[in-house]
Amino acid sequence: MNPLRTRRSALKALGSTALLAAAVTVPSATAAVAHERKSRPSVALDWYDATAATIAAAGAATQITNSRTWAISWLAAARATREVPPGVDRSAFQDAALASAVHDSLVALVPSRAQELDTALRTTLDRFPDGPAKAKGVAAGAREARRVLASREGDGLDPTSVNAPFTVPPAAPGVWQPTPPAYAPAAQYGNRLARPFLLAGPDQYRLPAPPALDSARYRADLAEVREYGAVDSTVRTERQTETATFWFGSSLTLYTEPLRVAVARSQRSTPGRAALVALFHVALVDTQIATADTKYAYLRWRPVTAIRTGAIDPDPEWTPLHITPAHPDYPSGHNTYAGAAETVLTALTGPRTAPFELTSPTDPGVTRTYTAWSQLSQDNLDARVYSGIHTRSADKAGLFLGKRVAGHALHNAERLFGVL
Template sequence: MKKLFILIAITAALASCSKEQKTEPITISPEELHGSIDKVTEIMIHDIFSPPVASRIYAYPNIAAYEIVAQNNDEYQSLVGQVHGLTAIPKPDLSKPFNYEMAALVAHMELSKRLIFSEETMEIYRDSLYADWESKNPEMFKDSRDFGLKVADHIGEWMNKDNYPQTRTMPKFTVDADNAARWQPTPPAYMDGLEPHWDKIRTFVIDSAQQFKPAPPAEFSLEEGSDFYKELKEVYDVGNEITEKGDESEGIQIAKFWDCNPYVSVTRGHLMFATKKITPGGHWIGITKIASRKSKSDFDRTVYAYTKTSMAIADGFISCWAEKYRSNLIRPETLINQHWDDNWKPVLQTPPFPEYTSGHSVVSGAAAIALTSIFGDNFAFDDDTETAFGLPVRSYKSFNDASAEAAISRMYGGIHYRMAIEVGLTQGRKLGKFVVDNLKMETDRSVAANNKKNTL
């Protein structure tokens, strides 16, 4: 009889331990969010998304995660009423075990999966997290997951009304071959103009694609001494100067570090293939991760940083692409090959869309202003974003310092005139300031606390 009682006691104890193990609390770390975004970047490189489309892929999942965070953290305010067309997400049933951060990450992964092609790669990462969470607390996992999926559906409905689906069926860009000033496809692939209707995508924060319309480029003229001639001559001279110095020259190193062209075509004999790289928006999302880690940001603040920066980047692409196809300016490579030197090649491969303004300049300017508003000015960091592509780490004194180098890299690369770089950087910084001034994402208490932290 005593043995039976002992057996019952042991069985009850084991059952109790098992139950405790299945209801242990779950903490979602910023690294799990970084992992999700890194996985999205990896997939976008594999699937070869264009820079404008990639910016859209980053923005919506971040917003979904942020809106869930803002429901639970009084340091952050909802984007409803601040971002065009966004309506309030549902609220969870708090009578059940629930984890806001888990739900936020679920929503992020689910929307990301819907926006890319290689879904199975994202599912592998997601399922690894799901298995861990479910093993620790199955009830909390189920309720948090279900709410995250519900929010993903809500944001997904809003996302699908941004005019992106309609632009997929709009006509290709028509090249004006009779106008010497207008863009023409460039070697080696001579691709069609990329995303000519991107200005029709709904903006996030800025009023419209036309709000930050820059001054027009210099009047086209190949007459020696004209402003345009000087712009073209500078690209030609700078390219020749740095290539003479070789691959170790600072100009070439800067150009390659900020290349970020997912459409690089390589020709070997009769074979042509593409090398896959990160987009410029992806590079700045990588910098956001670096800053979040260095500042030891918690999960919620990391979501906030990604969300604010990705919206500035996305609006930057819409604004820039509106000007690209409005001015429709020819690339330096085309003119140099036609009129001066048919063997001249830029350090970087010219991307397939019109020249003015520089996308890197606009997007970098906008992202730097957004990041500065979060982490402070003079936030020094080591940028290892491009080490995966065999490039060394570069160091910067601030986000604006990095954006200035990203912009001038296009001159060193031989793919932009100085006017496209300088005007584009101003365009991006003005846009970024508008985003920062008009997005009230932090409460006053949060702003005061983080301003104090940024000055330490």
């Protein structure tokens, strides 16, 4: 897919090239920090934070379900803010519409947080005088929330459906088996049965098969993860261990702050900011669906199984640095997420930004500084090898798949925003 054509299609779907015109200019770190501290209060950021807090406090146990919550809420907001009725204050209407859309969507999807969300909505609406702009904005947000929620009814992304039962095939070379120490049942199999937002089907971008077990590529992959990913590795550096631990947590959690940075530094209007958040999460839902499709199509075993029981220098005692997640190796889900996130952020905000700091719940006390979205992807790629839970081929394939699915989302964004 032509990246320039993809970006142009996304810009067209989001309304106009003016919406994203400032994205390619990278301010200095000092200017960016000053702007973020002095800029007027932003309803978009307020509700971004409310969404993040809602999911952190009472979200679903399954990552894709939480991605769905983001996507629905902000797609409703992006649609509600696009068309301003004549004769009303544009800013007041759009802020009220965004707050109403996100509020109503979140209350429907996470009802246990209704009280906190109701309070947040009152706080937002109290900023504006009563009148047509506020009233029509609230009504528009409520209307679009209802529409988007109805359109996603029964999409198979609820926690029970996501973790649909999977029958593990008999043990054989290369075939995934439950992994130590818990030997837990397969997770996320149901993702590949779910209904995407924009993909024609879960298998639309299914990857080619992973490297054959008798290939030089496979031998190199296994040798690398055996040496660098072992819990007692003598070749992994302190920095590499930190990378593995820093990026071991949930991708949704780790990418919440980078996306917020992009939204906060954006000079776009309220609809433009809402569209950025919506497209990001729509692409990530579809990416996770496509990831599960490829994973369960090939059922490639994890490094711990390959090293302990495979034909190449088996070591029954080998243990990875981190516990292996309960699903197949190929491709890496962390890397499909990274590839999709990088693609959307690059297309809609440019490849670089002023330095920003990032922390991780799985590596308390450590702060990393980034200046380009691709740096997040590179750390993800390396981290899963250093953790001992993925081969490098699975990581590279993940980045490739995530970028393809996100490119598809950008190219077809008019289907999200072009028709209300």
